[in-house]
Amino acid sequence: DTGVSQDPRHKITKRGQNVTFRCDPISEHNRLYWYRQTLGQGPEFLTYFQNEAQLEKSRLLSDRFSAERPKGSFSTLEIQRTEQGDSAMYLCASSLPTGAMWETQYFGPGTRLLVL
Amino acid sequence: DAKTTQPPSMDCAEGRAANLPCNHSTISGNEYVYWYRQIHSQGPQYIIHGLKNNETNEMASLIITEDRKSSTLILPHATLRDTAVYYCFRTYKYIFGTGTRLKVLA
Numbered sequence: 001d002t003g004v005s006q007d008p009r010h011k012i013t014k015r016g017q018n019v020t021f022r023c024d025p026i027s028e029h030n031r032l033y034w035y036r037q038t039l040g041q042g043p044e045f046l047t048y049f050q051n052e053a054q055l056e057k058s059r060l061l062s063d064r065f066s067a068e069r070p071k072g073s074f075s076t077l078e079i080q081r082t083e084q085g086d087s088a089m090y091l092c093a094s095s096l097p098t099g100a101m102w103e104t105q106y107f108g109p110g111t112r113l114l115v116l
Numbered sequence: 117d118a119k120t121t122q123p124p125s126m127d128c129a130e131g132r133a134a135n136l137p138c139n140h141s142t143i144s145g146n147e148y149v150y151w152y153r154q155i156h157s158q159g160p161q162y163i164i165h166g167l168k169n170n171e172t173n174e175m176a177s178l179i180i181t182e183d184r185k186s187s188t189l190i191l192p193h194a195t196l197r198d199t200a201v202y203y204c205f206r207t208y209k210y211i212f213g214t215g216t217r218l219k220v221l222a
Contacts, residue, residue, distance in 0.1 A: 004159070033210065042203050042212035043160065091159055102148045102207040107159035 002026060004108035006092050012114045013082055020078045021111045025094030032075050033105060034067055035091040036060065043091055049075060082115045089113075120206055120213035127219050128198075134191040136216050138204035141185040149180060150205040151189045152212075153198075160203065163189065194220045 005024045013019050025032050030051050035043035046065070048056045051072035061067075064082075069075040079086055089110040095103035121139045128134040140149060148167050152160035164171055164178045166187070171178045177190040191198055199220045204213040 035210075042215050044212070045210035048210070093159075104150070104162055104165065106162060107152075109159050110157075112157075 004092055004094050004106055006090075006108040006111050008111060009109060010112050010114075012116065014116050015082060015084060017082055018078065018080045019082060019113065020076050021090055021092075021113075022074060022076050023092030023094075023108060024074045025092070026096070026106060029094035029096050029106075030072065031095040031097065031103065031105075032069055033093040033095075034075070034077050035093065037089040037091055037110070038087075046077075079113075082113075084115050087113055087115045120204055120211055122202070122204060122213045122216045124214070125217045125219070127221055128191075128194045130196060130220055130222050131193055134194040134198065134218055134220070136189040136191075136202050136218065137186060138188070138213050139186050140204065140206055140213075143184050143206060144208055145184075147206055147208045149178070149184075149187050150207065151176070151178065151187075151202065152205055153200040153202045154215075155200045163202075194218075196220050196222060 007022045032049045034046040037043040045058050046061050047067050049069040052069050064080045067077045089112050091107055091110045093105040093107045095105045148165050150165040151163040154160045164173050164176050166178045166180050179188045201215045201217050203215045
């Protein structure tokens, strides 16, 4: 399968612990996006990378959240000192450069986080 | 305000057309409208997108009003497998709509 992959698919942690999620985009997709989706709501944009550069961050991305894409391929999203309100599905998407301003994003299956 | 609104739920009989509206009254001139659907516990799946003209692909048709303030996704012959939550999506600020839960009935 050559789609976007995310690991782990599920994570249960205790409040106050740190967690890290990984996203592997579709090969040759140089743009990578992270979203958060809480139960019953649509996905909300968190941040976006073009290659290794983090170009945009939402105000939802608090100081406890950090995302990296060190070599312009896979990306990690870390949440420090998790809170119960961080419980959500974390979605990753990637897009292929077309030269257009906007590109179609293709989503991975998500990582479901539960903070106890 | 970039709020994008959709009716919360709709039912459609199997084999009939499903018409899913989206209101994006604050859309800007160069901003595309995308449609995705999400089947339970999976990531959103791309369906179709457009800027000004109506579009059609193997999955659906997209009708965009002339003033671009709203659009309608049309599934021409809905099947049970089309039961999902459908989101319109605006490329500016990457905003998903409120979503419509479509239930296709046998």
